[in-house]
Amino acid sequence: MQNVLLGIDIGGTNIKIGCLDSGLKIIDKVSKLNRSDIEPQEMVELIVADCKKLLAQAGLVFAQVQSIGVGSPGPLDPKSGILKSAPNLKKFHNTPLREMLSKKMGKPVVLENDANAACWGERIAGAGSGGDDMVFLTLGTGIGGGIVSNGQLIRGTSGEAAELGHIIIYPGGRLCGCGQRGCVEAYASATNTAKRAIENLQQNNKSTLKKILETNGKITCKDVFGCAQQGDEFAKQMVEQTAEALGLVCVNILHVTQPQRIVFGGGMIAAGKYLLDKIQYHFDKYIWTIKKEDIQLCFATLGEDAGIIGAAALAREL
Amino acid sequence: MQNVLLGIDIGGTNIKIGCLDSGLKIIDKVSKLNRSDIEPQEMVELIVADCKKLLAQAGLVFAQVQSIGVGSPGPLDPKSGILKSAPNLKKFHNTPLREMLSKKMGKPVVLENDANAACWGERIAGAGSGGDDMVFLTLGTGIGGGIVSNGQLIRGTSGEAAELGHIIIYPGGRLCGCGQRGCVEAYASATNTAKRAIENLQQNNKSTLKKILETNGKITCKDVFGCAQQGDEFAKQMVEQTAEALGLVCVNILHVTQPQRIVFGGGMIAAGKYLLDKIQYHFDKYIWTIKKEDIQLCFATLGEDAGIIGAAALAREL
Numbered sequence: 001m002q003n004v005l006l007g008i009d010i011g012g013t014n015i016k017i018g019c020l021d022s023g024l025k026i027i028d029k030v031s032k033l034n035r036s037d038i039e040p041q042e043m044v045e046l047i048v049a050d051c052k053k054l055l056a057q058a059g060l061v062f063a064q065v066q067s068i069g070v071g072s073p074g075p076l077d078p079k080s081g082i083l084k085s086a087p088n089l090k091k092f093h094n095t096p097l098r099e100m101l102s103k104k105m106g107k108p109v110v111l112e113n114d115a116n117a118a119c120w121g122e123r124i125a126g127a128g129s130g131g132d133d134m135v136f137l138t139l140g141t142g143i144g145g146g147i148v149s150n151g152q153l154i155r156g157t158s159g160e161a162a163e164l165g166h167i168i169i170y171p172g173g174r175l176c177g178c179g180q181r182g183c184v185e186a187y188a189s190a191t192n193t194a195k196r197a198i199e200n201l202q203q204n205n206k207s208t209l210k211k212i213l214e215t216n217g218k219i220t221c222k223d224v225f226g227c228a229q230q231g232d233e234f235a236k237q238m239v240e241q242t243a244e245a246l247g248l249v250c251v252n253i254l255h256v257t258q259p260q261r262i263v264f265g266g267g268m269i270a271a272g273k274y275l276l277d278k279i280q281y282h283f284d285k286y287i288w289t290i291k292k293e294d295i296q297l298c299f300a301t302l303g304e305d306a307g308i309i310g311a312a313a314l315a316r317e318l
Numbered sequence: 319m320q321n322v323l324l325g326i327d328i329g330g331t332n333i334k335i336g337c338l339d340s341g342l343k344i345i346d347k348v349s350k351l352n353r354s355d356i357e358p359q360e361m362v363e364l365i366v367a368d369c370k371k372l373l374a375q376a377g378l379v380f381a382q383v384q385s386i387g388v389g390s391p392g393p394l395d396p397k398s399g400i401l402k403s404a405p406n407l408k409k410f411h412n413t414p415l416r417e418m419l420s421k422k423m424g425k426p427v428v429l430e431n432d433a434n435a436a437c438w439g440e441r442i443a444g445a446g447s448g449g450d451d452m453v454f455l456t457l458g459t460g461i462g463g464g465i466v467s468n469g470q471l472i473r474g475t476s477g478e479a480a481e482l483g484h485i486i487i488y489p490g491g492r493l494c495g496c497g498q499r500g501c502v503e504a505y506a507s508a509t510n511t512a513k514r515a516i517e518n519l520q521q522n523n524k525s526t527l528k529k530i531l532e533t534n535g536k537i538t539c540k541d542v543f544g545c546a547q548q549g550d551e552f553a554k555q556m557v558e559q560t561a562e563a564l565g566l567v568c569v570n571i572l573h574v575t576q577p578q579r580i581v582f583g584g585g586m587i588a589a590g591k592y593l594l595d596k597i598q599y600h601f602d603k604y605i606w607t608i609k610k611e612d613i614q615l616c617f618a619t620l621g622e623d624a625g626i627i628g629a630a631a632l633a634r635e636l
Contacts, residue, residue, distance in 0.1 A: 075609070131475070132475070133474060133475040147574070149467065149472050149473075149474070149479070150472070154467050155467075155576075156467070156576025156577070157450070157576055157577060157578040159576075160576050161467070161575050161576035162573075162574065162576075163573040166573045167570045167574070168487070168566060168570055169486075170489065171487065171488065171604070176606075178607070178608040179608050180606045180607075248486060248489055251486055251498070252486055253574065256479065256480065256485070256571065256575065257465075257472055257574065257575070258476070258478050258479035258480075258481075259474070259475060286489070286498065286499075287498070288498045289497030290495075290496040291393070294475075294476070
């Protein structure tokens with residue numbers, strides 16, 4: 001009877017569950033809606049029920065589950081398995097999530113920060129595989145990060161390392177949700193790329209984005225990249241600022257952990273080579289001339305599955 | 319017969335050699351002049367001769383040496399033991415320094431970046447002891463760094479991690495020796511603190527530093543701190559900029575590896591609590607409000623011995 005792993009990726013909007021073989025191949029997966037006001041106990045029961053359904057659907061039984069990996073928004077402490085709090089899971093405060101799941105499942109459970117889990121997925125099975133030193137940056141609503149150094153996740157003294165979106169690149173700059181000013185996230189996340197565009201539109205009546213805002217009542221990051229690629233000067237300027245902030249933060253990350261690869265994930269990478277070339281341009285502009293760097297900037301390859309694959313890979317090590 | 323360790327700290331100006339017991343207590347030590355134009359083979363022979371003299375002086379024999387640790391300026395690769403180059407050791411280019419020393423000594427040798435060795439010394443026997451996550455910043459001619467995460471030195475993909483002096487804090491700012499603009503080193507190293515003072519003196523005729531420059535033909539970082547502590551407004555402003563740059567880089571470092579402690583070493587820490595309080599002030603000003611951080615900013619405690627103690631501690635692990 002084949003052993004399987006469960007990889008669970010908890011988000012404020014969705015919970016993704018994957019059933020994987022020991023080679024980390026996804027046998028089957030499911031995505032369920034989550035609610036930001038869900039109670040911890042209710043969420044645990046929901047997860048357990050969905051895991052069982054998923055296994056049945058794949059023709060497997062619960063006894064075949066070797067261990068379970070869970071990626072969750074944080075801050076959380078992987079050592080104690082406690083979810084301290086999460087902006088998108090309002091009822092969770094110092095919740096012993098690992099213990100609750102482990103008790104209910106009767107299986108070993110590992111709890112990891114969601115960005116770290118996705119980072120680990122890319123490191124084991126995606127764009128970071130084949131190297132021991134990588135950094136992962138997710139470009140979405142915020143900017144999340146994960147760091148692998150010498151083959152190990154860098155977790156920090158209480159599990160809160162790799163908050164890479166909050167590296168300050170422009171002191172005194174834009175106010176970030178975290179309370180700091182000038183964080184890279186305040187410029188270069190998908191949300192803030194769209195926000196910057198809206199804020200600066202007043203002075204740019206010629207931009208197609210103005211019409212989009214009038215028609216749709218909003219502008220998305222996708223709109224900004226779309227217009228930029230069609231040659232809209234204002235949109236191009238907004239994209240340039242995003243890429244410059246990202247190039248700059250890559251220089252700073254390089255000087256801290258010297259990865260051989262920085263891997264970008266998240267929704268924004270749908271912009272493709274157009275975005276990557278611009279980040280590389282600004283990286284090359286800011287990096288020192290004292291010596292040539294071998295670092296590679298590239299895109300993640302696992303897409304939405306990175307979280308469940310990474311969580312399962314961490315569970316495999318239990 | 320007691321086993322001993324040798325810890326060697328190579329600098330462009332001096333070579334320090336320590337003979338330590340297995341508890342890392344220094345039995346005896348010596349400091350010899352080095353030259354920036356010394357040939358690799360000559361330096362190796364000099365080191366071996368000085369080690370033998372030091373041992374004899376301590377009533378020990380070479381057979382008692384268990385292993386040897388060497389800290390050297392770099393870039394160097396600890397894995398291969400090759401010193402790629404060093405600005406203050408002009409004749410060294412891809413020199414297999416570890417192998418040369420090991421062959422000549424007939425003992426196991428470990429080669430490590432000098433800042434990493436000093437960091438490891440502080441981590442094992444100094445201000446970082448008792449914790450698994452620390453960062454070390456040396457404030458001298460340049461700003462060097464070392465990172466310990468989960469009890470291990472972060473070396474990066476080719477041994478060049480922790481170049482913390484070259485984190486860019488002010489994009490487009492002062493030109494750094496590395497070719498980048500706005501590095502923290504370009505503002506807050508001892509050398510650059512003095513340089514900034516000299517550059518800005520023209521507009522500040524009232525400062526005591528003006529008289530010092532006229533009398534001595536130069537200004538040192540010590541002069542700047544001395545005048546600041548005596549209430550000189552211009553000197554206070556220069557110190558404030560140094561402390562602000564350091565506070566800011568500490569915020570950024572925290573968000574990457576989340577150490578429990580950032581330890582400052584190097585000549586500048588002679589300024590004492592006056593400096594540390596200012597760094598803390600700026601750290602507190604820049605850090606996020608989303609949650610309280612437990613990180614401790616403090617001074618190194620091993621002084622000039624950190625390098626030889628750290629090198630010996632690394633040798634002990636061979």
